[in-house]
Structures are given as C-alpha cells and as structure tokens.
Amino acid sequence: MPKTNDIRINGKRLWQRLMRLAEIGATGNSGVNRQALTDGEHAAWRLLIQWGEEAGLRASTDDAANLFLTLKGANPDLPPLMAGSHLDTQPTGGKFDGAYGVIAALEAATTLAENAITPERNIIAVAWMNEEGSRFAPGMMGSAVFSGDRSIEAVRRVRDSDGISTGAEIDRLHDAFEGVKKQPIGFHVFAYIEPHIEQDVVLEREQKTIGIVTGIQGKKTFEITVSGTKGHAGTVAMAQRRDAVFAFARMAHMLEEQIGHYDADVKLTIGRVEVHPNAPSVIPDKVVFRVDLRHPDNQALEECSASLKTLCIHHASPCEASVCELVSASANTFDAELQRKIRAAAQQRKLPAMEMLSFAGHDARYLAGHCPSAMIFIPCKDGISHDESEWAEPDDVVAGAQVLLDVLNTM
C-alpha cells in the first residue's frame, strides 16, 4: 500500500451521509431515536450496505448482528484493519454519537477504493450491535460478544421493556438481510480504531480538533430492587408502612451524598427508575432502579462500588433491597503505537491535537481486549450528547475522518 499522504476524503459526501442517516428515526426535534434492532436500525443497515456496495465493499454479519463492510485488500487472508462504531441511539439521541464513527470508517474505505488503492489487508467498516443499551440493557452487546467478554446466549436472553428478546430481534434482522454472509464471532483483527464525538467539553475548551484517547474510565452498573408492602394511601398509618418509594428516596439521597461527592472524578447516575404499581393512591411495594457508576481509577471505582452496596442495604429499612452488579468494566489503556500514529497524522494535517481520557464507554473498550485499539475524538458543541441538540461542526467531522484515513493508510 503506497505511503502517500495526499489522499483526501470527500468531506461533503461524509457530511451529507451523516445528515441522511439522521433522517432514519428523526425525532422531529433535530434528534434521532433509532434504538438497537428496531425497524430504524434495519433501514440504517440497508442504507449503509447500499453505500458500501457502491464503493465495492461487501457486507457481512455475525451471530451478534454486527455489520461489517469489507474493502478487499491485496492479501485478504491477513487479519483485517477495522474501524467504526455503532448505529443505534438513545431514545432522545443525536445525529453523531455512533453514526459518526461508522460513516467516517465507510468514508475512509470508500476514498481508498475511489483512488484505486488496494490496501495490504482487508479494511472493514463496522457497526457494532446495541452500544447504547437503552432498549436492551446493558449495552455494548455486539462488541462484548465479539471480544468474548459476553456469551451470545446470555445476550440473546435479554428482553426489552415490552418483553421482546434480543435473540428474537437478532433473528428478525438476519431474516430481513438473508443475503448477507455470516462471519464467525470474534475473528482475528489486526487493529481497531473508533472515531467518536468527545461527549465532553475538553476539546472545545482547549480549542483542539483531535483527541488522542489514552483510555476509558472504568464503569460499573447496578440494578437495585427495593421491596416493601403495598397498601391504601389513605388508611395505613405512616409508622406501619414499608413504602418502597420513600426507601428509594433515602437510598438515592445517601448515594448522592456519600458517593457523588467521593472526589471530583466520580460520576454517579440513577437514569432509570421503575415504581410498582405506580398508581397515585397505592403505597408502592417495589422500586427497581439502575445506577451507573464511573471512575478513571480502578481502585476508587472498587471502593465506591463497595460503599454503594452497603449504603443501599443499610438505608432500605424497613424495606429490603437487593443489589445486582450488571456490568463491571475496568478502566483501560489504548495501544501506544496507534496513539502515536494518530498524533503523527494530526501533526501532518496541522490539526491541533491533545491526549485525553474518555469518560464515556465505547465499543473500543471491549475491542482493546481483542486487538490493538484506539480512538479518535472530535469536539461536540457544549459537550452535549445523548440529546437531540447534540452537534459537531462539519470541519471537525471531516478532520477526524481524514486522520482515520491517514492512519489506515500507514498500516
């Protein structure tokens, strides 16, 4: 593969494709609701496969419903280079989170094909299944199965709030794309690079265009079930009650006080709360809630996790609480050689760059255990993501994809 640096991506096409993709699941309020394995994701697959085919990329999938678009290399038996992210969004998500990485990887591969450059290895643009976890929790299913961190059987059993299983929805997707060839789960990969919006204000504040991601902070998620006793809101004396909502309120208040202020780096979120039976004049007998706990330091994460369990059990009284750890992902460090290549590419293009930690989780966390991996961040407006107002500037979008292409072009 020629070590030339004058190949430029088509920035206009890249931007137009991002905007076109955002029409699938558009909320009507600038945002996107395209949750995992929905009809919206089917439509996104069709579009991506079509764009890939136009550039000679061949679509394939695996049992975890990951989508691979492969540009054939001179030596297709070598482990491929891979880049991408995911196509699913939060219920009120934006146009860039996930979509950007997939479209940037497609653009890089398309640009190589257009320039009649045959890379040494296959280059794969990938879309991992269910990164967000808003429909089927927890997320990063496709990458975690690919890397061997979760079993496909366990993932298939997870159900959404309507009781529909991930397995049934994977099968429905594969039925809709029956011509798409199956690859084995977790095939050998030479290196993985994931472009993504930063989802924080650091690049914006420091006026940098490219973030060279050094690693991802650790994350644990918990599901806590509070069990009390149902009763009539007008008759049962306060002293006799086992009210699951008041127990939840005490627990959440104590978690915020004790863990939310652990240090400046901790992140604690109760994003999902379900109250049963959730009727105005019935004392609630059950609350199920999710805690998302993150810290860049693994020891701090373990300490916070231990006190979370203690606090929940202690403050549940007179109700009872059970704490189930759903996800435990340690902080990780990305491949030094890939970081170096990203830094060099940014320098060459005269793009201001900086090293930084990722505070959000990404599929690259799982890939990092499977092959040398890295991430390229670009700024997003006011650090806002997982929101309809999510925004990245076209120049930054183009810059990140160009750096990706340049890095792939040196490998």
Place this chain on the structure above:
Amino acid sequence: MPKTNDIRINGKRLWQRLMRLAEIGATGNSGVNRQALTDGEHAAWRLLIQWGEEAGLRASTDDAANLFLTLKGANPDLPPLMAGSHLDTQPTGGKFDGAYGVIAALEAATTLAENAITPERNIIAVAWMNEEGSRFAPGMMGSAVFSGDRSIEAVRRVRDSDGISTGAEIDRLHDAFEGVKKQPIGFHVFAYIEPHIEQDVVLEREQKTIGIVTGIQGKKTFEITVSGTKGHAGTVAMAQRRDAVFAFARMAHMLEEQIGHYDADVKLTIGRVEVHPNAPSVIPDKVVFRVDLRHPDNQALEECSASLKTLCIHHASPCEASVCELVSASANTFDAELQRKIRAAAQQRKLPAMEMLSFAGHDARYLAGHCPSAMIFIPCKDGISHDESEWAEPDDVVAGAQVLLDVLNTM
C-alpha cells in the same frame, strides 16, 4: 312503604354475584384489574344491567357515564333514594372495593322487588364513574361531576398514560350502550348511602361487623414536576449536573422527614413517579410525581400542604420544581339522621357496630355536598385493600347489605 323488618336479602345470591363480577378483569392471582371505562367496565355494566332488568330495575346513565339502576317507587316524581359505589378497580385491585357497594345496593333493590314492595320513592343502585383514578387521575370523577364539584368539560379532557381522553372513552361507553336513557347531571337525590369495605383494621381489631362512618378525612393531591438538564452519565462532572432524579430523591426524603412525621394522623404517599427519559446512561432531566396527602383535621391538612409546597421548591435546587394542586377535598361529616338509622338497623339485627372515621376517600364525600349522605363499613381481612389479596367474609358482606336494606326500608 311498610315499616317491616322481616325482609331478608338473599345472601347467597349477593355473594355469588360479587364473585361473578370479580371474574371480569380477573388478574389470575385472586385480584381484579378493571380500570375505569375499559372493556372490562363495559362488561361489568352489561352484567349489572342484566341483573337489574331481571328484577325490573331500569338502567340509565348521564354525561359523566355514571350507571343508575332504578326500582320504580309509588311516587316517582319524589327525589329518589340512592345507594351504591363504583365498579372500577386499581390495576392490582381486589374483588370488594367498590363492587361491594354496587352489588349490595342492587341486592337491596332486588329484594324489595321480589317481595313485591313498592317503595314510596324510586330507589337507585348507582355505579359512579372512575372512583379509583388509577387510569384517569384524579379519581371520583363521576360523583364529583354529579355533585357539581368538577365540570364535565374538565373531566373529559383528562388523558390516560396512552394519551386517550376520558371524553373519548365516555363516548365509547355510551355508544356501546346506546339504548340506555340519559338523565341530567346532578338530579335531585333524597339521600345517598354507600356500603364499602373499611380498608383498615379497626373493625377487625374491635370485633365489630358494622362501621357507622362519621366522616371522611381530608385529602389533597399534588403533581410535582422537577426540571433539570439531560446529559451523558459518563462525561458531565457531578458539580455541573442538574439531575432531576437526585432532586426528586432529596425532595421525597425531606417530605417524609418533615410531613410524614407531622403527627400520628397524617398520611403521605408518593404513589406515582415518572422519570424522563428513563434511560440507564442518561442524566434524567425530568421527574413528574404525585403526592397523596390526607388528614382528618382540616387545619392540619392545610399546614402540611403549605409546607409541602415550600419543601419541594426549596429542595429542588439546582433543578426547578413546580407544584400543582390537583385535588383538595376537606374532611367532611356525614348526615346525623342517616347515621342514627344505620345504628338502629344494626342494633335491631344484633350486629356489633361502632362509629368511625373513614381514612380512605369515597364517592360519598362528594355526594355529602349534594344530599344527606352516609356510609356503612364492613371489615376486610388485615385491613388490606387496593391489592389482589383484598378479602371480606361472606357473613360480613351479607350483614352490611342487610343493614342497607333495613335503612332504605325505613325511609
């Protein structure tokens, strides 16, 4: 009307009808889910109308979808006697709450008809629309419209969680029963008596069969909206957040501490909580919750209500909170003469009776502002109601209906 005391209700039929009615909306777990204006309530109407017709009772309704089954009296132009309750249940309700009062009233009228007794006035067995308020909140819609405390227009605008309006569901019910004559809203009533399970343990503890209800404690309900800022659970620093769930937790915790312990008589419940967007890794930007506040003393109720508003606004920071008072029903006192008649009837039948306050709200609260009103309580097992395990003993069920018949028979 003859002042005879030897007319006995048919206890076996009364019990069988209660059990038959409980099949409509049966949860499969001994409970009933027959919420207001659902197909289940349509089926309950059909059954009640059929049973009424078999005894010569004529069905009618009004714009608020109340159901009236009228036994014609000697002088039908006189204001009628009325007895009954409601047919709707909580989502996981029982066989007796509401249903008992309607079936007892039907049984009393049926017994008179069977004994060829023509009462002086019309006797109406009534089923009020949407007492529970679990589908369309707040409840007691039918009785409040009938008594003039709420407008039919306001009630019709209320929507359930699927966005379906009460008005559309009233029209759907009336379309399904187009042969049923319409009465004017709030016609003149001579007296109203509501038999009901106690929903508390007082009768059981004191080993009494009949509760002569002196009044109903006051009740206020509030809807509180907490507004914060959405964000990514992994990136936004804790100090920068406006997390609506943590604000809710502080508010709920302070409400429990400050108002829940006001005195031994106060009742405070947060039965319904909705979190937005309710996704595990999104900092929630909105929580909407309902507070149910009750007290037998009107001044205490006002004091608690005032501090509730202050506490919510104060502890919402850094989020914002708005407090909307949905229902304000003062404590009321039932008609002394009707209470006397109930006591006399119980004595005559050698049924142990006691005076007591109702801690639960009932349609009789609204009727009390419209005509002389009273309530007859019977014990329920362990005081449990609004629950699938709700239970009343057949002997008590029969006793309460007999007292109702005896009282009607003296008027």
